[in-house]
Amino acid sequence: MSALKEKLRVKIEEHRPRTVKLLKEHGDKVIGEVTVRQAIGGMRGVKNLVTDISYLDPFEGIRFRGHTIPETLKALPKPKGKEMPYVEGHVYLLLTGDFPTQTEVEEIEDEFKQRREVPLYVWDILRAMPRDTHPMTMFSAAILALQRESLFVQAYNKGISKFDMWEPMYEDSMNILAKLPVIAAYIYRMKYKSDTPIGPHPDLDFGGNFAYMMGVDTPYDDLMRLYFILHSDHESGNVSAHTTHLVASALSDAYYSLSAGMNGLAGPLHGLANQEVLRWIQALFAKLGGKVPSKEELEKFCWDTLNSGQVIPGYGHAVLRKTDPRYVAQREFCLKHLPDDELFKTVSLLYDVVPPILEKHGKAKNPWPNVDAHSGVIQWYYGVREYDFYTVMFGVGRAIGVLANIVWDRALGYPIERPKSLTTDMLEEEVGIK
Numbered sequence: 001m002s003a004l005k006e007k008l009r010v011k012i013e014e015h016r017p018r019t020v021k022l023l024k025e026h027g028d029k030v031i032g033e034v035t036v037r038q039a040i041g042g043m044r045g046v047k048n049l050v051t052d053i054s055y056l057d058p059f060e061g062i063r064f065r066g067h068t069i070p071e072t073l074k075a076l077p078k079p080k081g082k083e084m085p086y087v088e089g090h091v092y093l094l095l096t097g098d099f100p101t102q103t104e105v106e107e108i109e110d111e112f113k114q115r116r117e118v119p120l121y122v123w124d125i126l127r128a129m130p131r132d133t134h135p136m137t138m139f140s141a142a143i144l145a146l147q148r149e150s151l152f153v154q155a156y157n158k159g160i161s162k163f164d165m166w167e168p169m170y171e172d173s174m175n176i177l178a179k180l181p182v183i184a185a186y187i188y189r190m191k192y193k194s195d196t197p198i199g200p201h202p203d204l205d206f207g208g209n210f211a212y213m214m215g216v217d218t219p220y221d222d223l224m225r226l227y228f229i230l231h232s233d234h235e236s237g238n239v240s241a242h243t244t245h246l247v248a249s250a251l252s253d254a255y256y257s258l259s260a261g262m263n264g265l266a267g268p269l270h271g272l273a274n275q276e277v278l279r280w281i282q283a284l285f286a287k288l289g290g291k292v293p294s295k296e297e298l299e300k301f302c303w304d305t306l307n308s309g310q311v312i313p314g315y316g317h318a319v320l321r322k323t324d325p326r327y328v329a330q331r332e333f334c335l336k337h338l339p340d341d342e343l344f345k346t347v348s349l350l351y352d353v354v355p356p357i358l359e360k361h362g363k364a365k366n367p368w369p370n371v372d373a374h375s376g377v378i379q380w381y382y383g384v385r386e387y388d389f390y391t392v393m394f395g396v397g398r399a400i401g402v403l404a405n406i407v408w409d410r411a412l413g414y415p416i417e418r419p420k421s422l423t424t425d426m427l428e429e430e431v432g433i434k
C-alpha cells in the first residue's frame with residue numbers, strides 16, 4: 001500500500017469517531033434555519049453540507065485544510081528550480097490534511113506516472129465525436145467512458161463492506177486524477193493543434209507534464225501548477241463539488257460522479273465564466289478596432305453590458321464578499337511575468353472600474369472579482385487562445401478537490417442525499433397567503 005493511502009487510512013480511523021459522536025450525541029442540535037428566500041433562491045447560505053477539505057469564508061476567501069492560499073503555496077514542496085509547488089503535494093494535503101515531505105510528494109509523482117496510461121478506446125471515442133464538439137463535452141465523455149475501469153464497481157459487486165468502500169473510491173480517484181492532464185492535453189492538441197497530440201514525458205510532474213503535453217514552454221508549467229491548485233476546491237456547495245458529492249451519495253463510482261460534476265462546471269455561471277471574461281473583453285477590443293480601451297470606454301462597456309440585461313463576467317460570487325484570493329494569486333503571477341501585457345492591463349483597469357459600477361447598479365451582493373476574472377488573460381498570453389478550452393483546465397484542477405471529497409464521503413459513510421421539497425401551495429399556506 002502506498003504511503004499516502006496508509007496515511008489516509010490512519011486519518012480516516014482517527015476521524016470516524018468524531019462523526020459518530022456528533023451524530024449519536026448531538027444529532028438533533030439545530031445549526032441553522034431555512035427561509036422561503038433560501039428555498040426558492042438556490043439554497044444560499046443553508047448550512048447542510050459537511051466537508052473538511054476546504055472552507056470558504058465570505059471575507060477571507062478559501063482555506064485548503066485550514067490554510068490560506070499564500071500559506072499553502074509556501075508550505076507545499078516545489079520541483080527543483082520551480083516557483084510553484086507540486087500539484088501532487090496539494091493532492092496529499094487535501095486528502096490527508098497534512099503537508100507532505102519532499103519524499104512523500106515524489107512518491108505520489110511516481111504513483112501518478114504509473115496510473116496515467118489512458119486506454120485506447122478513450123481516444124477512439126473522442127475521435128468519433130465531431131471535432132467542433134465543445135471540449136468540456138469531450139472531457140466529460142472521456143471520464144464517463146473510463147467508468148468501465150471502476151474498481152469501486154468491482155468491489156461493490158463482490159459485496160464490499162461499507163467501512164472499506166473508501167479504498168476502491170481512492171483507487172478510482174487516483175487513477176482518474178493521473179489521467180486527466182493526459183486527456184485534457186490530448187483534446188487540446190487534437191482539436192486545436194492540427195491533431196498532433198504529445199504523449200506524457202517520463203520525468204515530469206503533474207503540472208510540468210501538462211505544460212509539456214500542451215506544447216507550451218516554461219514558465220507555463222509553473223502557471224499550471226498554480227492554476228490547478230487554485231481551482232481545486234471551494235468548499236462543497238458550489239455546483240461542481242455539490243454535483244459530484246450528490247451523485248457519489250447514490251454509491252455511483254468516481255467516474256460517474258466526476259463526469260456529472262464536470263457537466264455542472266460547464267455552465268456559464270460556474271466554470272465557463274472564465275472563457276466568458278475573455279470573450280467579453282475581446283468583444284470590446286474588437287469594437288474599438290484593436291485599441292486598448294480607456295477607463296471611460298471600459299465604464300461605458302460595463303454599463304452597456306448591464307443595461308442589455310447581461311452580467312459582468314468574472315465579478316460577483318454566491319459566497320465571497322471581497323476580492324477572491326485566487327484572483328489575487330493570479331494577479332501576482334502576472335505582475336511578475338507579464339506586467340506590460342495589454343490584456344492584463346485591461347483586466348487591472350477593470351478591477352478599478354467594475355466594483356463601483358456594480359455597487360451603483362445595486363444588484364450584485366459582491367461587486368468584487370472572482371477567480372474567473374483573471375484566468376483567461378494569462379492563458380491567452382502564453383498562447384493558449386482557444387478559450388472554449390479554459391474550463392477543461394479548470395476541471396482538471398477541480399477534480400482534485402471533488403475527488404478528495406468523495407473519498408472522504410465513503411470513509412465517513414455519508415448517506416444518499418435527499419433534501420425535501422415543498423409545493424408553492426404549501427409555502428403560501430406556511431406564510432399565511434392562503
Ligand SMILES: CC(C)(COP(=O)(O)OP(=O)(O)OC[C@H]1O[C@@H](n2cnc3c(N)ncnc32)[C@H](O)[C@@H]1OP(=O)(O)O)[C@@H](O)C(=O)NCCC(=O)NCCS
Pocket residue numbers: 268269270271273306310311312313314315316317318319363364365366370371372
Ligand atoms: C457568480 C454569480 C452566479 C453569483 O450569483 P448570485 O449568488 O445569485 O449573486 P447575487 O446574490 O449577488 O445576485 C443578485 C443579483 O445581482 C446580479 N449580479 C450578480 N453578479 C453580477 C454581475 N457580475 N454582473 C451583473 N449582475 C450581477 C444577479 O444576476 C442577481 O440579479 P437578479 O436579482 O436580477 O437575478 C453571479 O455573481 C454572476 O452571475 N457573476 C458573473 C458570472 C461569473 O463570474 N461566474 C463565476 C463565478 S466563480
